[in-house]
Amino acid sequence: MEDKCNPPQKGKAGENGPFTIETTDLTKRFDQLIAVDSVSINVKEGEIFGLLGPNGAGKTTLISMLVTMKKPTSGSAFVNGYDVTKNPGEVRNSIGIVFQDPSLDEELTAYENLELHAAMYGIEAKDRKREITSVIKIVDLEDRLNDVVKTFSGGMRRRLEIARGLLHCPKVLFLDEPTLGLDPQTRSSIWDAIRKMKKEKKVTIVLTTHYLEEADALCDRVAIIDHGKIVALDRSETLKNSLGGDIIIIESTDTARLETAFKTLPYAVGIKSLDGRITLKVSNGERKIPELLEVARKEGVEVKAVSLHKPTLDDVFLHYTGRAIREEGVTGKDSMKFRMRAFRARRN
């Protein structure tokens, strides 16, 4: 695919380097509620950046400020080198947005929806058809192009919205909960589309999600956001490794002997034995298992079973916020946020 999506960059690069998005102490306050609290993040060009957090954590508010839909209370944010408060028009021109809630015209066909968008975003009439064909292929909807959106399933609508977000060759694409409420199969088809567009369009992607596996599967870096604050930010591997590595459990005939042997290994930490099992923490567990088995063989200990537990983002989330992301129980503060959101959603 030719790379028509990389026009010469008009915006000046950010002050601190080649970041597509830079925020400094970005804050949004609604009366008593601080929805986003002094967030400073840098998003690199070409990466998929995940904002992970439970409902009401401030993800959507943060995104809304970056796409100029909400004004920050304080702090600053630059997107593609443009200030979101001073140059909202330029920011909007250079980004694509896929909202959390559907935003298609159901009575128009997929093509008409895309054409309207193309026109609004200044794509010349002669190029529209070609651009539309190019993005619709990424989301695998070319055979439904002339069908009215009303007849589309939830997943197809979502994919169409993603295609629309890509249509005007944005440098950054914001995806707010792209797979919310979709079944697992549809979700994976959307993941495919996201990966495909990263590869083919070389676009920087910022996505919010409260699905850990989604952040894990897609994102180059993940920021964990809770109560409006970034509590951790790194590659998801690094985040997981920061918990002290993988846990390996070995069941054997002679636990005591193995324990002594393992204690001489420089990379094994937290060795404990219990009920004929040894538990230890290592990084890159799957690569260490053969070595550990080799040690056991040399010691003449028979290994009965080995299991490997890799920390998930679940564990990371629990570690940083002290609670599981899927906790259904809602605190008073959270439910107030929900109500605020519902109220705003109605207003918007």
Add this chain to the structure above:
Amino acid sequence: MHRDLTAVYFTWKRELIRFFRARSRIIGSLGMPFFFLAVLGSGLNGAITLPGSSGNYMQFIFPGILGMVLMSGSISSGIMVIFDRQFGFLKETLVAPVSRPSIIFGKSLGGSTTALIQGILMLVIATFLGVSINLAVVPAAVLLMVLIAMGFVSLGLVIASLVEDMHGFQLIMNFLVFPMFFLSGALFPLDNAPQIVRAISFIDPLTYGVEALRFLFLGSSSLPIAVSVGVLSVFMVAGTLLAAFLFNRIES
């Protein structure tokens, strides 16, 4: 500038596509005026003699019914913005890098085009029902219908910017559209109406629409044509400006 014109064109086009795709809505919107004209017109034709008017009753109410078609068609197309908001499409429009006034203008043109189509359909229906129409006045009537429709689309847009959900929709139709229709003198001459009705009718923009249409089709009206067209023009310009102002305020 170029992009804003494109935005106007595509906003207009969208209104038209939606209009033609919803044929049942077209039929529905013409149903009531048809019955008004056919039943009321023919039923009261023999019973009522209008003072100071040579024409029959159906001929007399025809401009009024036409005004009703234009008003309800264009108000509801303006109010469609509420549905855009409900179904999320409004957001897509609001974040687009085009000026908000160009969207308002496109909507206004789109709404008045579809209202005009309904008005022309009504003209055709009316001739079938026996209303005699002087073809020479049709071009002027088209211009007048556009003027009326643009005013009422703006009114619909203003309402949509102020009312935030669909529940208000029916309320407005009942408490705004119908009173405006009945008070406009569409069904009776205002000259002989009670003082209170006359007074209220003067703040009803549809009165001037009906009066102007009546002047064109019947050759005479209670109000001078210059006054009717003048008030309609002010209504259209003020309404569009107010709609653009309110639409600009909507925070996405």
